[in-house]
Amino acid sequence: MIYLDNAATTMKKPDCVVEAVARALTTMGNASRGAHSGSLAASRVDLACRQKAARLFGCWRPDHVCFASNSTEALNIALMGILNEGDHAISTDLEHNSVLRPLYRLQAERGLQVDFVPADRLGMIDYDDFERLIKPNTRLIVANHASNVTGNLVDVARIGKIAHEHDLIFVVDASQTAGCVPIDMQAMGIDVLCFTGHKGLYGPQGTGGLCVGKGVEIRPWKVGGTGVQSYSKAQPADYPTRLEAGTLNSHGLAGLSAAFDFVEDIGVTAISHHERILMQRFYEGVHNVDGVKVYGDITLEDGRERTAIVSINIRDYDSGAVSDALAEGYGIATRPGAHCAPRMHQALGTVDQGVVRFSFSYFNTAAEVDAAIAAVREIAG
Structure with a gap:
């Protein structure tokens, strides 16, 4: 997995x-x-x-x-x-x-x-x-x-x-x-x-x-x-x-x-740096894919700090269906839905669809991120 x-x-x-x-x-x-x-x-x-x-x-x-x-x-x-x-x-x-x-x-x-x-x-x-x-x-x-x-x-x-x-x-x-x-x-x-x-x-x-x-x-x-x-x-x-x-x-x-x-x-700084690199690698690999929408303010160029989360939707597909496809077809674990944050989803306009959240840790690798990028591109295509 x-x-x-x-x-x-x-x-x-x-x-x-x-x-x-x-x-x-x-x-x-x-x-x-x-x-x-x-x-x-x-x-x-x-x-x-x-x-x-x-x-x-x-x-x-x-x-x-x-x-x-x-x-x-x-x-x-x-x-x-x-x-x-x-x-x-x-x-x-x-x-x-x-x-x-x-x-x-x-x-x-x-x-x-x-x-x-x-x-x-x-x-x-x-x-x-x-x-x-x-x-x-x-x-x-x-x-x-x-x-x-x-x-x-x-x-x-x-x-x-x-x-x-x-x-x-x-x-x-x-x-x-x-x-x-x-x-x-x-x-x-x-x-x-x-x-x-x-x-x-x-x-x-x-x-x-x-x-x-x-x-x-x-x-x-x-x-x-x-x-x-x-x-x-x-x-x-x-x-x-x-x-x-x-x-x-x-x-x-x-x-x-x-x-x-x-x-x-x-070191907290080293952990954050590693996770941020993985997050940015994933974002760069999916944000321009036709049919993919990324949520939040992912402003990476100015060095702004953030946590290693990228939430997306693919076309009008239900987020639960996308997450299930990632798990069953590619062996990739993500979190779909409302994430226990109802007011945020109201603000983002994602109450009905939810979002698919990808979140990275110190133990994840660039190869795993690349596999996730390929899966998103295939599902979106």
Whole structure:
């Protein structure tokens, strides 16, 4: 199989990640639940993973890295734990349902007011719209770092500056950028960074978390066992325990910790460069093919940064049919449809057809890209 669905999950993992998980399954107990070697081994892995995440993302303290099962859970924790009755939040049309559905739920349950910065036909936003949408009761801005449909990067540092000028909390969904685009929370003005382990970090599914900035208070989304302060009726107030009720996925975190090592050893810039070359090679091979339409703002000549995603349609063919043809006829894995990003597809005008998303990883090769180009040309012909 030629696997080009890395924006959903990176199926190919570094050997060190696989080995770390396998080793953890036979050597680790439950972190913070005892003083025996198995429990202590899990605690050490969890702490090391926090330290590596804080270093990679520029989080001010490792104990403010709180683990979750993925970005969706991390975003729910952040949004549900920050926004109050009658608050106003600002987001964008670029968002995944992991942002949209918590906001819609808060609209229904807490009377949250929400405005969305609109996207144009290229899936781009006007940053001045953030200023125009701010109200007296605005509490928070939440935005993704890159679209999972087009791959276009969002200037989060610019949004962070706007947010802090108005004393707002800035939450970033880094699902598509963690591990493959440089992130520095403090330099970019990010108050809460939500990430997942199974995409650009090359870690296991079921891992991720949120990095909480200085002075940010988040109410616990769930409460329960923590291994500490067992006689307290309330969830412990200190991070990270405040947001980590229940047994952690330490076996998965062992893999994520190894994945952080892999990313750090190769370098985020080197990973991004390799993926970008593959993305550009594919784009150059298909964008002029008769009947092929490419979505998003793929401006490559000026060195503009973006993630390694190219989304296309072929003539008026249903995106699901094209993706199925690629899988069955050519052994190429892609992702068709709406990509859990309904507002983006409304902006792009692709609600009915969807798009076929090709997304590349560090483990893909030029030969695989050329095979995908040939397949697209054959289907379009």
